[in-house]
Amino acid sequence: MTKTSGSLLGILLLSLTVSFAATAAEPVTPKLTEKLDRLLREEMRSIQTAMGQIHSAIVMGQHAKVAKQAQDIHDSFILQQSLTEQDRKDLMSAVPEGFIQLDKEFHQLAASLAEAGRNDDTAKQHQLFGKMTGNCIQCHSTYVSDRFPGVKPVRD
Template sequence: MVFLNLQIKGIIQMTARTGKFLATVLLGLTISTSSLAAEPVTPELTDKLSQLLQQEMRAVQGGMTSIHSAMVMGQHEAVAENAQQIHDSFILQQELTEEDRKDLMSAVPKGFIKLDKEFHKLAASLAEAGRNEDTKEQHRLFSKMTGNCIQCHSKYVSDRFPDVKSVKD
């Protein structure tokens, strides 16, 4: 488990250099402007953005897995560290060129950005709950983060995850 946590930390730290808006897209690899009839945005993304987004998604997935394991084992410090790393991956932007940012922003709907900001805010709160050793709050926040992922996938990435149904509808 320690090796896995070190690997995940390395991945998250590595992806923390990929750009602020990559975290914005960590909840999905393809994005649509509407859950009903919109076309996926992935074909419009550059190869570079697609690769960075996939990398970012894998890092968040690993962090969420580590948080779950740490929560059920009472490893509050690990919850705090992993949640903080997910939150901090939002404060980036070094590797994106101005053109990359424009390409990404043209593909990302406002609702997606709102979900992403909420996700990162929840991660910061989860880190605090870990530092406070508050298992009940950790569970509540982790559940909200998971719901946020489900909502995003069902709305903005339904072509990639057609069987994910929103928990908010």
């Protein structure tokens, strides 16, 4: 085995290990308090409705509706809701850092999508909506696979 092929094999094995670790995360739902579970489910239902409306608005060129719905998603960020200090501690102990990072990224993407809506930029809206959808798939396949066993990770 040459040095180059050994390095490539090492990189491949490392990426497979990291990929497997990301998909093998333990579901977070059983670790949530009843209140946090309820809040997250409410947020997810709101996001699901808004995502459907955004999709329709993008394909119909309704930029103001894209902006409003995306802004609503951004503003629904659970960490910005009026959680008690104990709720925040419970959330942080129930979910891994990767979950928090995905959630933050998703809401940042929503803010960018709202801006693209305000700028009447259909191409950017399409791109960001795709990234948001991919983010949803990654989170559901990694952290709530108990609720969504049919969702498989998307590989680039």
